[in-house]
Amino acid sequence: MQSSSVKYVFLVLAILLTALASCSGDKQDGKPHVYKGLYSFGPEIKSFSECGREKEFWVTDSSAQLExxxxQLNFEKPYEPVYVEVEGVKLPSDKDGLGAEYDSTLVVRKLIRITKVIPQDICH
Known part of the structure; x- marks a missing residue:
């Protein structure tokens, strides 16, 4: 291959990778965003699944309101999912600790809404 052909292939690959990254929905830009999805909480799990996505995230509650x-919803057993709307940021997870098995951590800065009723039209 000629040098110009190689440059063209790399340019096309760079554009495709940039497009894929921007469509991934993982907003790890350090800016707060509103996330809607299912939250589960228990002794060893604090997880969030964003509506319409299959990825799960570890949750850190810096708002001190989510947990x-x-x-206060008084579940009989832990890990019951609830629908939440939160403001927060997604960051890479630590390599050690309970959240290490998750790729990303959702740091909740503000709880907007929490309910036992999971809206089927938004999050199914």
Whole structure:
């Protein structure tokens, strides 16, 4: 292959990778975003699944409201999913600790809504 052909292939690959990254929906830009999805909480799990996506995220509750209001819903057993709307940021997960098995961590800065009723039209 000629040098110009190689440059063209690399340019096309770079454009495709950039497009894929921007469509991935993982907003790890450090800016707060509103996330809607299912949250589960228990002794060893604090997870969030964004509506319309199959990825799960570890959750860190810097708002001090998410875990509190979840526990006030008085579930008989842990890990029951609830629908939440939160403001937060997604960051790469630590390599050690309970959240290490997750690729990303959702750091919740503000709880907007929490309910036992999971809206089927938004999150199914």
């Amino acid at each position: 509190l209001q979840y526990s």
